Amino acid sequence: MxxxxxxxxxxxxxxxxxxxxxxxxxxxxxxxxxxxxxxxxxxxxxxxxxxxxxxxxxxxxxxxxxxxxxxxxxxxxxxxxxxxxxxxxxxxxxxxxxxxxxxxxxxxxxxxxxxxxxxxxxxxxxxxxxxxxxxxxxxxxxxxxxxxxxxxxxxxxxxxxxxxxxxxxxxxxxxxxxxxxxxxxxxxxxxxxxxxxxxxxxxxxxxxxxxxxxxxxxGVLLEQVRQYTCSVPEGYSPTPHQQLYHPTVSHGRLELTSPIPHQQVAQLLRADGINPDELQSHPLNLEDAFIGLTGKY
Amino acid sequence: MLKSIALKEWLKTRWFLLLINVIMLGSSGFLMLRMHRAMDIKGADHIWQVMLLRDAIIVDSLATLPMLLGVVLALVQLMPEMHRKCLKLTLHLPCSRLKTTSAMLFYGVITLTISFALCLGLMHVALRPVIAPEMVRHVLLTTLPWFVAGLTAYLLAAWICIEPTWKRRVLNLALTAMLLRVFFLSDTPESYNGFLPALTAMGLLTCSLVWLSVLRFIDGHQD
The missing domain is CATH 3.40.50.300 (P-loop containing nucleotide triphosphate hydrolases)
Known part of the structure; x- marks a missing residue:
């Protein structure tokens, strides 16, 4: 007990x-x-x-x-x-x-x-x-x-x-x-x-x-998990990566959720042929973090 | 704790228990009144003659009533437990699950027994002044298997009710029908006399089947 x-x-x-x-x-x-x-x-x-x-x-x-x-x-x-x-x-x-x-x-x-x-x-x-x-x-x-x-x-x-x-x-x-x-x-x-x-x-x-x-x-989860957005060329299809959750492209913008730091996300995107200069990270509340990690569907 | 279990069962069944007593006493009372009226019109000797020569026992229309009331009592008592799996609350009480289940069944058996005893008492009181003691005994002994069938039907219906899967419920229902059939194999009065203690023991032992359903419920069996 x-x-x-x-x-x-x-x-x-x-x-x-x-x-x-x-x-x-x-x-x-x-x-x-x-x-x-x-x-x-x-x-x-x-x-x-x-x-x-x-x-x-x-x-x-x-x-x-x-x-x-x-x-x-x-x-x-x-x-x-x-x-x-x-x-x-x-x-x-x-x-x-x-x-x-x-x-x-x-x-x-x-x-x-x-x-x-x-x-x-x-x-x-x-x-x-x-x-x-x-x-x-x-x-x-x-x-x-x-x-x-x-x-x-x-x-x-x-x-x-x-x-x-x-x-x-x-x-x-x-x-x-x-x-x-x-x-x-x-x-x-x-x-x-x-x-x-x-x-x-x-x-x-x-x-x-x-x-x-x-x-x-x-507290740690909300500190770490961020939504990332950046512009991508037309026809871009994201490469699956274990630390990049549910990447989606809509109207030329890539949107994904990840618990890894901004720098590492930028490196991964650069390796995928994306210019990460415009990469923006946004803090999330618990619901958004949950949806970001598990996907909308 | 047992007092609490009894309170819970009482709250579920109190109105139905009143109804059971009204039905049991009402229907046996009606049969007694009818017999007394027939005696007034045709004379007691005619009724005696019918009972002795044709082996009539006057109350044979009561035969399946205790069984039906036993089934309905089990439904009234246990359907609220199975509704939205409320039984989980009962089995989560800090009390032995076997003891809790037994207390619930004991409550049902005792209340049914009291109702049946009242009915037998009424018949005894109504018959004793107008027919010979041997014939009263003959009528009451003939009705006893019906009351034992009522208790057995209660326990078997509880077994079906608590069973968590429909497939197994259908199987249990078929077995229940076969077991209850045993109580109605012969129309001959007092034909169960020698067999009644064994039949009563078998009926009461069916309470162990209810525990099997509880164990299946705890194990989370579902369709």
Whole structure:
């Protein structure tokens, strides 16, 4: 429980039938960090969450949480793992009070009833309103409130922004960030809305189909990854290079994304027959960096 | 923790449990009233004669009702768990998964048993003053396999419900139909008497099949 690595996945491979999702994937999440898993649809984000939460046996490889294999985790360790299922799924047949009464006895000594009801007061719904009759945003707050009340060491959140309007997304992100920073909690999350991630996460893993493209602190990523543009002669076709991501030519201008410095990009372009004197580099936000590294399609 | 599980199951099923009791007591009560009315019109000796000579047991229209109610209780209890894979929340509780699953099934078996016992009690109370104790015993023993079928149907429907893949669900459904058929092979009253303990044991053992479905759910099987 006191190791610096909270989540450790080594050599993960998984396939659905003949379709391989990824092969030999390894990553780890240090204690007290908020890590966002970014990837396009179908890159296996939910598959990783399912493996981590013990609801999927990977074809190969091993995942540990707090040093224990997730497939053989003693049930009491689940007290320290808060799980948010995609779509903020909760027991729809319960109301706000009932669901709190239901969960509280499972977490003796750590349940923070006040944290839950503080968030519920913001919803302005009757305490006896059933969760099934709430909006998606309200349901997300109930799910978050329950996780905050559980007060776990690790939070695993699958696509927390799904179906939320900007106001609820902001509320969710701000609450989660304040909580995780104040309590030094470790968070592993996925989301489709990358602007939200930028406000929230310390580190990111960017996944492409079947592999991890990048795993590093967001600050370092945004410091390194740049968009580069320059004029190119008519009929120019870019030569593929491992460090130049998704080069495209439109109306005589080359556009690409790369994590390597300006000088090295210029050298590579010169070797490709391009005059790099006009080469310009532009800083990117997380969403643009993600699109630049993974491509638009 | 078990109290919490019971609370969850109660919240899902309370209205349906009321309905089960209304249906069970209502239909058996109706049959008892009809018999009493027939006795008023044609005399008790006529009813005795019919029961003894034609081997009629008066309540045979109840035969499949416990089985149907068992299936519907399993659906009412477990469909909300399978909706958007809510069962993940239940299995993520810091409590043994086997214990959690058993508690959920135990709740269903106990509530069904109470409903069935109330129905048997009502029949006993209504029949005891008007027919001989041996004939009351004859009627109640004949109905027992139907109630055991109700409990077995509940457990088998739970097995189908929790199963994560449709292909396997169809297979489970076929096996369920075959197993439940065993309870209705003979129309002869009391024909199951010697076989009933074994049949009850078999019925209750089907709860282990539910655990197989839970394990498949945990392993992430999908179509």
């Amino acid at each position: 006191h190791s610096d690595i909270v989540i450790d996945c080594q050599h993960l491979s998984h396939s659905y039938g003949k379709r391989q999702i990824y092969n030999d994937l390894s990553f780890s999440v240090p204690r007290g960090r908020i890590l966002g898993l970014l990837g396009k649809n179908g890159t296996g984000k939910t598959t990783i969450i399912n493996i981590l939460s013990g609801y999927l046996a990977p074809s190969a490889g091993r995942c540990t949480i707090f040093g224990t294999d997730v497939r053989h985790m003693p049930h009491h360790m689940r007290r320290q793992i808060g799980l948010l299922i995609e779509g903020h799924v909760q027991y729809q047949f319960m109301n706000i009070e009932q669901i709190e009464h239901f969960y509280a006895p499972f977490f003796p000594g750590q349940w923070r009833r006040d944290a839950y009801y503080e968030l519920m007061r913001k919803l302005r719904v009757a305490p006896r309103q059933r969760i099934s009759r709430m909006s998606c945003g309200q349901r997300s707050q109930v799910a978050l409130g329950l996780i905050l009340a559980q007060n776990p060491e690790l939070l695993v959140l699958d696509d927390f922004s799904l179906g939320l309007d900007p106001g609820y997304r902001r509320l969710f992100v701000d609450y989660l960030r304040e909580y995780a920073r104040a309590e030094q909690r470790t968070v592993f999350l996925t989301s489709h809305i990358i602007q939200d991630m930028e406000r929230l996460i310390d580190d990111c893993i960017i996944m492409d189909y079947g592999r991890i493209l990048v795993q590093q602190p967001v």
